[in-house]
Amino acid sequence: MEIKDIIKEENKVYSKPELLDNVHMHYCPGCSHGVVHKLIAEVVAEMGITDKTVGVSPVGCAVFAYNYIDVDWIEAAHGRAPAVATAVSRLWEENVVFTYQGDGDMAAIGTAETIHAANRGENIVMVFINNAIYGMTGGQMAPTTLVGQKTSTTPYGRRIDLNGHPLEITDILATLSGTCYVTRQSVHTPGAARKTKAALKKAFENAIAKRGTSVVEVVSTCNSGWKMSPVKANEWMVENMFDKYPLGDLKVE
Amino acid sequence: MAKVKGAVTVNIERCKGCDLCVAACPTATLSLQPNEVNDRGYHYAYMSNADACTGCCSCAWVCPDACIEVYRVKID
Ligand SMILES: Cc1ncc(C[n+]2csc(CCOP(=O)(O)OP(=O)(O)O)c2C)c(N)n1
Ligand code: SF4
Ligand code: SF4
Numbered sequence: 001m002e003i004k005d006i007i008k009e010e011n012k013v014y015s016k017p018e019l020l021d022n023v024h025m026h027y028c029p030g031c032s033h034g035v036v037h038k039l040i041a042e043v044v045a046e047m048g049i050t051d052k053t054v055g056v057s058p059v060g061c062a063v064f065a066y067n068y069i070d071v072d073w074i075e076a077a078h079g080r081a082p083a084v085a086t087a088v089s090r091l092w093e094e095n096v097v098f099t100y101q102g103d104g105d106m107a108a109i110g111t112a113e114t115i116h117a118a119n120r121g122e123n124i125v126m127v128f129i130n131n132a133i134y135g136m137t138g139g140q141m142a143p144t145t146l147v148g149q150k151t152s153t154t155p156y157g158r159r160i161d162l163n164g165h166p167l168e169i170t171d172i173l174a175t176l177s178g179t180c181y182v183t184r185q186s187v188h189t190p191g192a193a194r195k196t197k198a199a200l201k202k203a204f205e206n207a208i209a210k211r212g213t214s215v216v217e218v219v220s221t222c223n224s225g226w227k228m229s230p231v232k233a234n235e236w237m238v239e240n241m242f243d244k245y246p247l248g249d250l251k252v253e
Numbered sequence: 254m255a256k257v258k259g260a261v262t263v264n265i266e267r268c269k270g271c272d273l274c275v276a277a278c279p280t281a282t283l284s285l286q287p288n289e290v291n292d293r294g295y296h297y298a299y300m301s302n303a304d305a306c307t308g309c310c311s312c313a314w315v316c317p318d319a320c321i322e323v324y325r326v327k328i329d
């Protein structure tokens with residue numbers, strides 16, 4: 001059988017999601033942000049909630065997420081996405097609201113907004129891209145940077161005595177009464193990406209049913225910040241990140 | 254037993270040559286172009302061993318830029 005006989009519309013089993021715009025995404029080659037964008041675009045379309053979904057994009061590499069996924073968006077000031085999402089979901093209750101934030105945005109400058117939105121049990125989805133670094137600004141140490149991990153501000157590796165411990169923000173959020181679903185996933189293999197998609201769907205269902213705050217952490221790579229090839233970054237993540245940030249559900253209510 | 258045969262298309266201009274699809278493919282169907290580049294200068298992915306493709310979609314799932322579309326047929 002020739003390739004041209006296989007490549008026919010009726011044989012198609014995987015397409016680019018329609019909600020992913022036909023524009024070039026500025027992310028570095030192999031960046032996890034792109035995979036997560038794709039999964040969100042798929043989930044929103046499959047759930048039939050395109051017209052009522054509102055995203056709140058961060059300051060960080062994902063600042064331009066509003067150019068890539070064709071739903072409504074607001075771009076929040078650094079770290080304030082959960083506060084902005086609170087306003088949107090309270091003022092337009094029929095909408096389905098999600099935040100999309102990196103570790104610097106969500107767990108450093110925005111720690112207060114993150115914790116209090118989750119503690120209030122806002123009916124939102126928080127998507128948390130934990131790549132253990134400030135990708136956008138040149139690879140500085142983030143709260144989630146691992147002990148010993150080299151970054152541009154910890155060139156000899158993160159030291160507990162000097163830099164403190166990695167912050168397990170997702171574990172903290174799981175202890176709060178306002179969260180109904182807290183999970184930690186990844187997108188480095190087809191199987192892992194499928195699980196993340198299922199987790200996102202569950203989180204969006206919770207927001208629609210107004211069950212409280214859902215948190216989907218995606219342990220991610222920043223191959224540029226980590227100074228590795230994308231394939232090597234995935235390997236490094238498996239070897240080093242999953243020990244500190246183990247995958248799986250932290251809370252399901 | 255019915256056998257399956259697959260094929261993929263790569264959106265050449267969207268592809269950034271990250272190599273993640275090549276690493277994810279269980280049948281070693283894909284490679285990055287050794288010489289050719291797209292308009293942005295990336296060595297884009299292509300089926301260097303098209304006969305091996307089973308249409309499993311592994312490559313497409315991990316592609317950060319949604320460049321890959323997958324087709325599959327059953328052969329009796
Ligand atoms: C008020 C303010 N402080 C600092 C910055 C600089 N800044 C931009 S992005 C960023 C952190 C990005 O890291 P993260 O949230 O982990 O996102 P990533 O790029 O890794 O996805 C910082 C500190 C800023 N833009 N505004
Ligand atoms: S700097 Fe890191 S997080 Fe930002 S686009 Fe590049 S790989 Fe992704
Ligand atoms: S569909 Fe599966 S077999 Fe075919 S190229 Fe992609 S990963 Fe390889």
Ligand SMILES: [Mg+2]
Binds near residue numbers: 130132134135
């Ligand atoms: Mg980060």
